[in-house]
Amino acid sequence: MSERIRHWVPILPAAALLSLAGWMACFPNARLPFTGGVLEKERRGIAQAGAELEKLRRENRALREELLPLERMRKSALSLPREKVRPALVERLERAAAESGMTIRSISDVQENPIAPGVAAYTFNISAGCTINELEALLKSLSGGTPRFYWKSLRIRPPSPGTPEQLQLDGQLSVLNFREEGEAS
Amino acid sequence: MRFDIIELDADNLIKAQRYRGSSRGRSAGIAKEDAVSAGEPDAILLVAWTNRTMRYEIALPARAGRKAAREILYQELSDLLPVDPESVRWFYRHDGGNRFQVCAVHCAEIERVLRAAAEHSLKFDRLIPAALAETPEKALRTAAPEPLPAEFRPVRFRRWKAAYLVMLALLVAILTPLAWGKYRRFSEEYQSLNSRREMLAAGLRKQRGDYAGLSAGKTQLDEIRNAGIGWARVAPLLGVLSERLPASMWVTHFAVNGQTADLTVSSAEDDANLYKTIGDSDFHSIVSLKKNRGADNRILFSVKLKGKQIE
Numbered sequence: 001m002s003e004r005i006r007h008w009v010p011i012l013p014a015a016a017l018l019s020l021a022g023w024m025a026c027f028p029n030a031r032l033p034f035t036g037g038v039l040e041k042e043r044r045g046i047a048q049a050g051a052e053l054e055k056l057r058r059e060n061r062a063l064r065e066e067l068l069p070l071e072r073m074r075k076s077a078l079s080l081p082r083e084k085v086r087p088a089l090v091e092r093l094e095r096a097a098a099e100s101g102m103t104i105r106s107i108s109d110v111q112e113n114p115i116a117p118g119v120a121a122y123t124f125n126i127s128a129g130c131t132i133n134e135l136e137a138l139l140k141s142l143s144g145g146t147p148r149f150y151w152k153s154l155r156i157r158p159p160s161p162g163t164p165e166q167l168q169l170d171g172q173l174s175v176l177n178f179r180e181e182g183e184a185s
Numbered sequence: 186m187r188f189d190i191i192e193l194d195a196d197n198l199i200k201a202q203r204y205r206g207s208s209r210g211r212s213a214g215i216a217k218e219d220a221v222s223a224g225e226p227d228a229i230l231l232v233a234w235t236n237r238t239m240r241y242e243i244a245l246p247a248r249a250g251r252k253a254a255r256e257i258l259y260q261e262l263s264d265l266l267p268v269d270p271e272s273v274r275w276f277y278r279h280d281g282g283n284r285f286q287v288c289a290v291h292c293a294e295i296e297r298v299l300r301a302a303a304e305h306s307l308k309f310d311r312l313i314p315a316a317l318a319e320t321p322e323k324a325l326r327t328a329a330p331e332p333l334p335a336e337f338r339p340v341r342f343r344r345w346k347a348a349y350l351v352m353l354a355l356l357v358a359i360l361t362p363l364a365w366g367k368y369r370r371f372s373e374e375y376q377s378l379n380s381r382r383e384m385l386a387a388g389l390r391k392q393r394g395d396y397a398g399l400s401a402g403k404t405q406l407d408e409i410r411n412a413g414i415g416w417a418r419v420a421p422l423l424g425v426l427s428e429r430l431p432a433s434m435w436v437t438h439f440a441v442n443g444q445t446a447d448l449t450v451s452s453a454e455d456d457a458n459l460y461k462t463i464g465d466s467d468f469h470s471i472v473s474l475k476k477n478r479g480a481d482n483r484i485l486f487s488v489k490l491k492g493k494q495i496e
Binding site: 014017018020032038039042045046049053056057060063064066067069073116117118119121142143148149150153154156157171173176 | 349352356359363374392395399406414417440442
């Protein structure tokens with residue numbers, strides 16, 4: 001450092017402090033230097049986070065509404081370990097048939113069909129003969145109770161043209177089972 | 186300027202004298218002044234009588250700048266000296282034009298002079314060998330390229346410096362609480378914004394977690410819908426049909442396959458409004474209706490219905 005500059009060095013703290021004092025006197029309500037930028041950055045961050053939060057809330061709200069059917073399905077579906085599904089289905093079907101007063105001629109083997117992680121559909125065929133009243137009672141029982149039965153196929157017809165009061169029912173039913181996470185594999 | 190010349194003779198005796206004059210104008214006069222009435226001098230020169238001293242007159246071949254001239258002079262002096270140049274301290278004086286008076290004093294002599302100055306507690310700005318200080322004016326123009334030890338430099342403006350430090354301290358004492366107040370205001374505002382931001386960040390984390398779970402649920406729902414598990418609304422559909430179909434009509438065949446239902450309706454007479462009669466409901470929409478006449482003259486309507494979404 002040259003001799004000329006070195007002579008001015010002791011003056012620098014006083015000059016800096018005097019400038020600071022002058023600034024404080026002129027702008028008593030002003031913020032400290034450089035702090036405005038920090039606060040502004042923080043406010044921008046808050047605004048961005050707020051906007052993002054609002055957007056996510058909207059999306060989640062829409063998703064929740066879209067998922068109401070899934071919730072209804074879950075409530076009306078089975079939630080059993082795999083080995084307990086078949087006996088439960090047969091028992092439920094036999095109960096529905098007994099309540100409606102009809103006789104089920106045959107029930108096929110129950111097929112398991114995994115359709116999503118943690119969800120499987122169990123499908124089986126039934127065959128029965130019944131009157132119109134018994135059929136109505138059976139259909140109501142199967143679609144209204146728990147678990148809910150879905151008709152993959154259903155064929156109702158009179159066994160012969162001369163016996164319209166008797167009906168022949170052949171159908172394939174499926175039931176959803178939402179398994180616990182631990183056994184989802 | 187006012188300057189003091191302190192003469193230190195070979196016997197270490199001191200004689201001081203104050204002058205007024207300038208080192209710039211060579212022609213300007215230098216006058217003696219009363220030391221008591223004049224106050225503090227601007228410069229103090231210590232003129233010392235030294236042994237083992239060599240003096241040369243060197244004329245540079247051309248005019249050179251101060252720094253270049255100093256380097257050339259030192260080279261010339263090194264060539265002229267009979268001793269190692271490292272063992273001497275050197276001084277020079279510009280005598281006008283390209284002429285310089287250069288003097289070299291052995292370091293031992295300089296040390297002796299400095300010891301004597303220390304004994305007498307002398308403070309001075311420049312040490313000049315008496316060989317170059319024939320007159321006060323020449324002494325004032327003599328330069329010493331090597332700096333003097335700091336302990337011999339006089340301390341000037343003591344009161345001003347003390348006053349400066351006191352005012353600086355006062356300024357610091359006043360400004361510190363003011364700046365601290367402003368900092369606290371900033372800090373409080375920053376803390377408030379920061380806590381709000383953290384609250385938003387926590388909300389965002391929760392919403393993102395929810396979004397991940399809901400997206401997984403949406404995927405699950407889509408997969409279930411695409412799997413074609415069947416139609417649960419057969420009973421309500423049959424209820425709607427039995428309500429809407431006229432009593433003269435019979436459903437003679439009903440088949441469901443996936444989301445599609447085919448039914449055959451038998452009637453003794455034609456009905457041009459059957460399409461509208463069956464219509465749509467919450468559980469179905471009508472796709473097509475065909476009409477045939479049977480062998481026994483009955484009208485057979487073949488109706489195709491589409492079941493609405495399973496849920």
